[in-house]
Amino acid sequence: MTDVKIVIGNKNYSSWSLRGWLALKQTGVPFEEALILLDTPQMHEEILAHSAAGRVPVVIDGDITVWDSLAIVEYLAERFPDAGLWPQDTAARAHARAIVAEMHSGFTGVRSHYPMNIRRVPAERPHDAQAARDVARILAIWNEARARFGAGGDFLYGAFSAADAFYAPVVSRFVTYKVPVDDVTRAYMDAVMAHPSMKEWCEAGRAEPWIVEADEVD
Ligand SMILES: N[C@@H](CCC(=O)N[C@@H](CS)C(=O)NCC(=O)O)C(=O)O
Incomplete structure (x- = not known):
């Protein structure tokens, strides 16, 4: 039994959930998962039962509830300092933050043109400026x-950090939409896709039967 729980959306599609979940996995603490199906009539009410903000992910640690992936990462970094969620070096940590x-507040072009869809058979999408x-920029x-x-x-x-958790959904997108990348990026993306927690999430996402039509783009 554990007192820590994370509320997430479909693993195949919920990119913000993936960020919070990877950060929580990095702490090594055992936790429960509650999965709420996105894009269903009951979704909003089900999320509201955990967080008045109406969005996933939500982390519940005993009587503390934290919503929003950025606040979750900061909370977990403070609560589990040994997890190394932020780099030790001051300059690296400032850059990582x-x-x-920048990811949390932007990149709407990538987010809307390339919706995360882990089970998508890799294929290019037409250019979007x-x-x-x-x-x-990424x-x-x-x-x-x-x-x-x-x-x-x-x-x-160097070591896996909150920054990698935040960019992991982008890595998945670049793989499934076959975005052309340089060699340094390719090696980095391979490392993210090979990370045990990322593999666990992706396998679960691929096994899900649910379809969110809005995220199934050509
Ligand atoms: N800024 C939030 C965004 C969370 C978010 O938009 N989550 C989506 C799922 S990936 C959601 O809850 N959608 C439900 C809705 O918009 O009603 C965060 O960083 O956690």
């Missing part, structure tokens, strides 16, 4: 983080 904030600008971010801070491992700041 900035790119996580805003998505292309976002892709270029590739620059990843290359910079790997070059400046990544020497200690295969992830953006």
